[in-house]
Amino acid sequence: MTDTPQGFDTLAIHAGTEADPATGARQVPIYQTTAYVFRDADHAAALFGLQEVGYIYSRLTNPTIGALQNRIAALEGGAGAVCCSSGHAAQIMSLFPLMAPGRNIVASTRLYGGTITQFSQTFKRFGWSCTFVDFDDLDAVKAAIDDDTRAIFCETIANPGGYITDLDAVAAIADEAGIPLIVDNTTATPYLCRPIDHGATLVVHSLTKYMTGNGTVTGGVVVDSGKFDWSASDKFPSLSQPEPAYHGLTFHETFGPAAFTFHGIAIGLRDLGMTMNPQGAHYTLMGIETLSLRMEKHIANAKKIAAWLEGHEAVSGVTYAGLDSSPYKDRIPKICPKGAGALFTVQLKGGYDACMKFVAGLNLFSHVANLGDARSLVIHPASTTHRQLTEEQQIAAGASPDTVRLSIGIEDAEDLIADLDQALKAAG
Structure with missing residues (x-):
């Protein structure tokens, strides 16, 4: 080197x-x-x-x-x-x-469901605690910090919704608190x-x-x-x-x-x-040797598929930050200038039941508890990864009952769209 x-x-x-x-x-x-x-x-x-x-x-x-x-x-x-x-x-x-017994951390409400459970439940066995805050509310983040706070925790692109965190703003709060x-x-x-x-x-x-x-x-x-x-x-x-x-x-x-x-x-x-x-x-x-090549294809597919889903009559919302309609779009140039990733959620007008039918009707999308694979993946968080949370916590995490999470792979985008379309029709 x-x-x-x-x-x-x-x-x-x-x-x-x-x-x-x-x-x-x-x-x-x-x-x-x-x-x-x-x-x-x-x-x-x-x-x-x-x-x-x-x-x-x-x-x-x-x-x-x-x-x-x-x-x-x-x-x-x-x-x-x-x-x-x-x-x-x-x-x-x-x-x-x-950390030590009696110490705490301040964490974003928008986290993977297993992380929320680890922080809210398992931490108690160590004598640690966690305060969950909406990290779009910087004043609330500051207010949650006390003399026992030892760290602030968040995700760059939050799972499952694909929300982008303003890392610079949160880092400034951490610096001021000395944590x-x-x-x-x-x-x-x-x-x-x-x-x-x-x-x-x-x-x-x-x-x-x-x-x-x-x-x-x-x-x-x-x-x-x-x-x-x-x-x-x-x-x-x-x-x-x-x-x-x-x-x-x-x-x-x-x-x-x-x-x-x-x-x-x-x-x-x-x-x-x-x-x-x-x-x-x-x-x-x-x-890792092919990471950049894969990420470029992941993002290209995600942009195309998210835009298509946003216009579908069965869909009430898409959370992809790369869409013009996203409130997080302005953070892309500063935080993720190469793209908004390939993970996002879709809200279906038919609610919980439609989500379950939709997931079951997909063929190319694998129904698994994983993300970031070369293959496209799907899961209904409220009944799986975020099942252990209350409905209020699910909503705060971006995993409400009418929400399906998609991890867009590197297949041909047209084939993925065709699979999504037939599954949406099958779900009513």
Whole structure:
């Protein structure tokens, strides 16, 4: 690699990887190993004491996973990254160093249903709490922050509705409060938006989705901007105060911009064990090589299909931000200048029953609990991904009972429109 800044597509193929030093293999090998032989006793002691970087045990570090971490950090413009077993694991990993019993976060109401459940229910078992706020109301975001707030959390392009968050405005609020902004960039990917460029401290992904792009593996990642001053206050003792497990080592003082990344491996993966497997990392590395090509086709199809749906007599609304009718259209040039993504919802005039018939009548669209696949996908959130929420929460999240979520794939748009048309007719 050279010192000259490189373009997205070059980084997507080359960042974080070199030819295998042992064999010359051009593609990153799958290092399917549990442990690694130490050179000697001093080498082992240095690794365990965080005095030397290297490989100990694949719950912590692995060369295949390391290559993926380096590539994603380069694409997101981060100082480092830690991969883990899923997007949900990434959310816990991002918050683990920041939180303690009695602490809280402020999160957008427009989130994936599973995230809302994790934040509102599972957090209670850790003694954490979450206040959900409409992030279009910046005054409400400010008002929700108190002395115990340790982070603000939102999605770049919200799942399921495809709403675009004003990241710059939210980051300014986080900066004023002296707390990190965590952004889930799953539905945008770094091809459409790099949240760190808009002031985010941490970026999380479900790598299961667009980054891998073929529906084969689950995975997650936390990317650290390396720009937050963890020692500016006493709010983040895990990073700014001596760590007993490492003989009083202070992560921020010792590792500087890499403090959060080192903590994620040395504490997070060590104790939580949310490890990605090497084969999954390999699939994701291969998927990222074609990310920009896929995203361009995803977006072209989504624009065409959303416009067609908006004019259909059975449809009462389409939430795609790329439509002229969308209240979020003005945010595209600033947040996602290459396009509004390929995830959006459709409201049917026939309500809940029509949605169920519509989903059942589709042929090319696969009815699955996933998004970001090369294949077009469909789901009725109110009866599935957001089923555990109250109807009020469903509406706030953009998943009301009359709503179907579409993840537009890279097939021929005309074939997808034909499939949607016959299913809408069948649904009455």
